[in-house]
Amino acid sequence: MQYYLRKTTILSGLLFLILLCFCEFCVADNNVACSQLRLAFYEDGALFYRNAKGEFLGIDKDVVDELQRRTACSFRTSVDSRVRIWAQIRQGTLDLSVSGIATKEREKFTRFIPYFSTHNxxxxxxxxxxxxxxxxxxxxxxxxxxxxxxxxxxxxxxxxxxxxxxxxxxxxxxxxxxxxxxxxxxxxxxxxxxxxxxxxxxxxxxxxxxxxxxDWVPTETVNFSLVISKANVSDELAVLFEKTIADMRKDGCIEAILHKHLGPDLMTNVHNVN
CATH class of the missing domain: 3.40.190.10 (Periplasmic binding protein-like II)
Structure with missing residues (x-):
């Protein structure tokens, strides 16, 4: 079936206000040491991009900012290509990345915590x-x-x-x-x-x-996940991130972020992970 792009409307702004995820009571009670974790973004459409002023914005940036706010963890961020990011995680020189897609090979050295799904x-x-x-x-x-x-x-x-x-x-x-x-x-x-x-x-x-x-393969969805190095990140910290992402999905935060950067039309084929 052919899929057509439609112009986004003013409803995207209204929906974002309704779904806005910022809330003081969502901050986690965190006793896990998690400072200066190395996290890499990659530029790709609404996931992570520069605006006209050269500032970085995007779905992944907002997810990481909210994850940092809720856990009180700190991240030392960089921007790189997908290929180099996966090489660094495998080599143990990078702790985290974003919007990763799980494969059997990658699961040998990384954990995946999904936060939205869509398809190609x-x-x-x-x-x-x-x-x-x-x-x-x-x-x-x-x-x-x-x-x-x-x-x-x-x-x-x-x-x-x-x-x-x-x-x-x-x-x-x-x-x-x-x-x-x-x-x-x-x-x-x-x-x-x-x-x-x-x-x-x-x-x-x-x-x-x-x-x-x-839409050649409408039923084959792909999960986009927080990527966590098994070698560098403790099980305790991984569990904290998993719980925090789950809370962000349940309280509407992830959906709000998606609406903010995509608008209601493109959101038709992007879904919160239940």
């Missing part, structure tokens, strides 16, 4: 032949190429499809979604895989009429 969409060039606009049809057109962010996990079905595309040399893998969009604009790729959290740049006037959005 296929963004296709609008003038592609109709018969090429399904996953199977796109695969059958050998001249068509797709762009993805290196190191990102798209879910079992999409990863199986990408494996077939990679075997034919038809996948462009780059460091961030902004570069994927540039490749699309330059007609070097014909499709990209994107999450609702990354779709805000696609609403630029010069891009809106160039693509269609296809």
């Amino acid at each position: 969409f296929a963004i296709l060039r609008k003038n592609l032949p109709p018969e090429s606009q399904s996953a199977e049809g796109f695969l059958a057109y050998s001249q068509l190429r797709v762009g993805v962010v290196k190191g990102f996990q798209h879910g079992e079905t999409y990863e199986a499809w990408l494996a077939q595309m990679r075997s034919q040399g038809r996948v462009e893998e780059v460091g961030d979604f902004e570069t994927v969009i540039r490749l699309f604009r330059a007609h070097r790729i014909d499709a990209m895989l994107a999450l609702p959290t990354g779709m805000l740049p696609l609403q630029a006037p010069e891009l809106r009429e160039q693509f269609v959005i296809k």
Whole structure:
């Protein structure tokens, strides 16, 4: 089924005020030592981005700020690529990250505490032949190429499809979604895989009429989680973070943060984790 972007409305601001999560009684009673924990963000759409003033904003920043406020833990933050973040966690030089997607391999050295879920969409060039606009049809057109962010996990079905595309040399893998969009604009790729959290740049006037959005795998959701190093973070502290994130989900804080950065239209396909 085709998915269309719609303009957000003033309701997003009203919903955010209604769902606003700040509350003094939500601060945890924390006796666990947790100062100067090393935490890395990565830039990606509404998850973490710069505004016109160069200030960092986003879903992940608000989640970390609220986690810090509720636990009284302190974080030493940095910004890096997904690939380097995972390498640092594996090597033990990083304690935490955000919006991580669990795999069996990653679960060997990290814990995952989910705070929202969504799923990927296929963004296709609008003038592609109709018969090429399904996953199977796109695969059958050998001249068509797709762009993805290196190191990102798209879910079992999409990863199986990408494996077939990679075997034919038809996948462009780059460091961030902004570069994927540039490749699309330059007609070097014909499709990209994107999450609702990354779709805000696609609403630029010069891009809106160039693509269609296809929901190829509507039932395969992906959890986005706080990522915790098993080697560096104690079980006691991990439990504290898990309880705090659970409280943020239950009291509406996570939903408020999502509404703030996405608005009600994109929120249609982004969900709090129950």
